[in-house]
Amino acid sequence: MKTKLGQYKKFDFKRPNVIVSDDEINGFCLKIRERYKIDVEKEGTVEKGDYIVIDYNAYHDGEKIPEVSAKNHHSKIGEGFLIKEFEDSILGKKKSDLIEIDVILPDKTSIKYLRGEKVHFEIKILSVMERVIPTLTDAVVKSFKIEEINTIKELKEYAKDNIYYQKMMNQSANTINEIMRKIMGNSQVQLKDEEVNSLKDEIFEDFKKQLEKRNTNLQIYLSYTKKTEEELLEQCKLEAETYLTEKAIIEKIAEEENITFSNEEKERYSNYDQEELNQKLYQKVVLFLLKENTI
Structure with a gap:
């Protein structure tokens, strides 16, 4: 897979004003404490x-x-x-x-x-x-076993980061989509057919399973939507191409900007699988893009 980045900074979208209050941090911590009565x-x-x-x-x-x-x-x-x-x-x-x-x-x-x-x-x-509900102490925080967080200070930083990211994502969903649309339009990504087809089949099979969970099946869905299986497969292929293109661009930006995990983050995420690590890296790149493309 080859990726050639086009412009990915200085698009000058309006930046959301995200503020995380102490009450929100304390509320987030309380929800965690309630799970560990x-x-x-x-x-x-x-x-x-x-x-x-x-x-x-x-x-x-x-x-x-x-x-x-x-x-x-x-x-x-x-x-x-x-x-x-x-x-x-x-x-x-x-x-x-x-x-x-x-x-x-x-x-x-x-x-x-x-x-x-x-x-x-x-x-x-x-x-x-x-x-x-346990009173917060460093010992109690350690017992939560959350991403190797061991102190009250680390828990509150974890809470603040999560709240900030979620609020930023909620307020910036359209902006992120527009930024990614522009970057994808300016960039060139050569996808491997086998990767696209593999993900296409995975998306297709997952869609059929979702239909079964809703007590229906593919034939009923196709009849209701007046689509053919070939059209649905083409839609799945487009989703696969979009996902893989975006993933390649995110990884390339991370490489170009040297966006990596700090030693503290590496230790915190030491038990994460690759998919979870990819999601954490995606979050860091998205926040970088919001910072570089909003005013």
């Missing part, structure tokens, strides 16, 4: 939404029923996993409390001879926990 031992009584660990033994006519007994059973109160009367007896109790209760087992109980029967339960509460 932790269980914290609770001093008070059991409430709905709490997480408990219990031992319980079940007895029928004085005989212990191993199948309905358990040790170190974990459950969330209010989720409906426990029999209502059983769960209600735990509400308001606290760690180390012992509870005894008689429960009529439901008709859908898996053990047939116990369906509709009264069973006596002895319950011991081993632990009461509530799930909370």
